[in-house]
Amino acid sequence: MPGNIKNIVTAMDRPDIHLFRKLPKSDLHNHGMLGGKRSVIEKFQGKKFAPFKSEGQGITDLNNWIVNELRPFFQLPGSMEKAIEAAFIQARFDGVTRLEMSVDVLFSSVFNVPAGRIVGALKHAHETFAPDIDFIPELGFPRSKSLRTLLSGFxxxxxxxxxxxxxxxxxxxxxxxxxxxxxYRFARKLGLKCKAHAGEFGTAESVKKAVEVLELDAVQHGIGAAESPSVMKWLADNKIMLNICPESNIKLKRTRSYKTHPIRILYDHGVKVTVNTDDALVFGAGVSEQFLKLFNAGVFTLDELTVIRNNGL
Ligand SMILES: [Zn+2]
Structure with a gap:
């Protein structure tokens, strides 16, 4: 039935967002409170967010946006639960089937709620809004805080x-x-998977050092490694996966465009990479949108995107 084959080929030649949303995929780099579907949160607070715009100061710009735009939302009663709910709704909408999503280890004090309520909200939202997603709950530790503060949160x-x-x-x-x-030694003894942000703005050596010192299983971002063939070879040899967020890197002005994003260099050097959201609420792109943009920019073929999808699954 040549007609049918032709239809399939045509669809595969020009994939659209719906095709990518249908494909099983992972999101292994997702900060839950910033991962929500924007429309869900805007409806809850009765107000739209201003679009995120970077002034070229990296994380400072992101933190400023969070303070200016999200603080009023998080002052509303029930906002913690709503943010978590919106994150699961976003993941389901995106067709995510495996989700490693973090909540901050200090949220209990930030929101002035017991840790059990945060755990309860995660369980409830997972069961209610996305029960089919394989969910790996993650605790996030902000690097700007003292070890003593982090341990008491933990x-x-x-x-x-x-x-x-x-x-x-x-x-x-x-x-x-x-x-x-x-x-990290303590977490490893507890059997927890160990990941950390490195090389988002830092060097290739900083990525290797983070992996060695913290004995990481995977790196969040890690794109700085693309500057060093020897570090890329080391990552590939040691099967250290980089959970990359192209839209975030572009919006934070770490790289100019999808076309120039170092993910292609990393892939060509045998480094295992995945594509992830980071903060879908802020940057406005799911995993599916980013697959489509990578394809449309000519960075990856559909076969290569399948390899990348399978890395995360
Ligand atoms: Zn991140």
């Missing part, structure tokens, strides 16, 4: 035995990665 979540992964994020230059060695 302590409040330990009894629930719920989280399966950790991440270190925020300003990657805030303090040396060595300061978190003991935290």
């Amino acid at each position: 302590d409040q979540f330990l009894d629930f035995n719920y989280f399966r992964s950790i991440d270190l994020y925020d300003d990657e230059f805030a303090q040396p990665v060595e300061n978190f060695r003991e935290l």
Whole structure:
């Protein structure tokens, strides 16, 4: 039936957003409170967000947007639960089938709610809005805070035995990665998957160092590694996956466009990469949109995008 084959080929030659949304995919780099479907949160607060615009100051711009745009939302009663609900709705809408999503280890004090309520909100939203998603709950540790503060936050979540992964994020230059060695050793003993942000703005060497010092299973971003063939070879040899967020890197002006994004260089050097959202609420793109943009920019073929999708699954 040549007609049918032709139809399939035509559809594959010009994939659209609906095709990508239908394909099973992972999102392994997702900060839950910033991962929500924008329309859900805008409806809840009765007000639209201003679009995010970077002034070229990286994480500072992101934190400024969060303070200016999100603070009024987070002052509303029930906002923590709504943010988590919106994140699961966004993931389902995007066709995500495997989700590693973090909540901040200090949220209990930020929102002035017991840790159990945060765990309860995650369980409830997962079961209610996206029960088919394989969900790996993750605790995020902001690198700008002291180890003592982070450990006391961590302590409040330990009894629930719920989280399966950790991440270190925020300003990657805030303090040396060595300061978190003991935290990661402890997490590893608990059987948690160990991830950290490195090389979002930092160098290739900083990516390798983070992996070595914290004994990471995967790196969030890690795109700085593209500057060094030897670090890329080392990452490939050690099967360290980079969970990359192209839209975030472009919106934060780390790289100019999809065409010039280092993900292609990393891929060509054998580094395992995935495509992820980072903060869908802020940057406004799901995994599917980014697959489409990478394809339309001529960065990856459909076959290559299948390899990348399977890396995460
Ligand atoms: Zn991130």
